[in-house]
Amino acid sequence: MHQAGRGLQVLSIPAGHVYTAAVRPEDVTYLPDPDIDGHWWPHPALGAGWWEQLPEEELPDLVHLHFGFDHLSPAQTVAFTQALRRRGVPLVVTVHDLDNPHLVDQQEHHEKVRLLVDAAAAHLTLTGKAARxxxxxxxxxxxxxxxxxxPPGTGRGEAVGVFLKSLRSNVIADPVFYRILGRAVYRALGRPLRIHLHENSAAANIIHALGKDQAAGHLELWVHSPMADPTLHAAVAACRTVxxxxxxxxxxxxxxxxRDLGVTVAVPDCGMYEGQADDPRGVEKCRTGDPLDAARALITLYERGPVPYAGDRVEQLRQIRAAHRGLYRKVVGR
Structure with a gap:
């Protein structure tokens, strides 16, 4: 139960992530993330036993769950929500991932999302398409x-890029996809496809397989260590479209x-990515896994030219924080 005169105490899972830190209202305190070998996951508060041992005076006003529950089974998810109910702590859930990008079989993930949303005092998502x-x-x-x-030069990039990073499981890793894509882009625009890859064993197959295309000028393979944010932003801003x-x-x-950098984006039709667009001209949808349709989308965007971000990001952030503040107060007041 919220204590009068005290600012709202929210257990955000996680708290220190760039997204959750951004949306936190200034007059709300997020309880600190645990340090588990340098990480916040798996968050111990997702275990029912953690709540049974927590003293009454240490109870947060509410829990806001964003992500980090991949390790839970559906039964453990139910146990978590029931533990919150027993302690009188309301749950707020933001559904970032209707489909978990790191899983091929979505059945269990869908079940856990349903259980969490059903148990929540309030549930949010990021786009209208997802809300439906x-x-x-x-x-x-x-x-x-x-x-x-x-960075300087934002909005004036000319490259056509794709950032594969460390080739996580939701990233297309088939070299044939990029060979076909790169050749189609080069034929239409006379520009190589710039492929950014982290320097690790996962990238070795693509680097080897696409060597001839790089030699022919269809592709540029940029292999590097993970970038600090300023370096990454400059690399993305060097592109007109990605x-x-x-x-x-x-x-x-x-x-x-x-989009913050004024770069247009070819997006797959597998998610709600198109619905995130600040300006419909800033994205072009293509069929997931189809290199020729991805090339069509990139070519369309490139020829469309730069599309600066439409709107006021500072005012939007103020509204986002105000919306979270209002939601928290509404939930705690129930």
Missing amino acids: RLPAGTEVIPHPRVVTDP LLPYQRGSHSGWLEMC
Whole structure:
């Protein structure tokens, strides 16, 4: 139960993530993330036993769950929600991933999302398209800005890029996809497809397989260590348009970063990515896993030219924080 005169104490799972830190209202305190070998996951508060041992005076006003529950089974998810109910702590859930980008079989993930939403005092998501797949009453609060200090030259990039990073399981890793894509882009625009890859064993297959295309000028393979944010933002800003190379998922902070930098994005039709767009001209949808359709989308965007972010990101962030503040107060007041 909320204590009068005390600012709201929220257990956000997680608290220190760039997204959750951004949306936190200034007059709300997030309880600190645990340090588990340098990480916050798996968060111990997702275990029913953690709540049974927590003293009454240490109870938060509410729990806001964003992500990090992948390790739970459906039964453990129920146990978590029941433990919160027994302690009188309301649950708020933001559904970032209707489909978990790191899983091929979505059945268990869908079940856990349903259980969490059913148990929640309030549930949110990031786009209207996602809300239409969730129960009535789902509130939509958009993703906030990612880039607060754009690098010089933002909005004047000329490259056509794709950032594969460390080739996580939701990223298309088939070299044939990029060979076909790169050749189609080069034929239409006379520009190589710039492929960014982290320097690790996962990238070795693509680097070897695409060597001839790089020699022919169809592709540029940029292999590097993970970039600090300023370096990453400069690399993205050097592009006029980029491909989001996902084969499943729902929403994307990467897309938001690109749009902060005025870069247009070819997005797959597997998620709600198109619905995140600040300006419909800033994205072009393509069939997931189809290299020729991805090339068509990139070519269309490139020829369309630069599309600056439409709207006021500072005002949007103020509204996002105000929406979270209002929601928290409403939930605690029940």
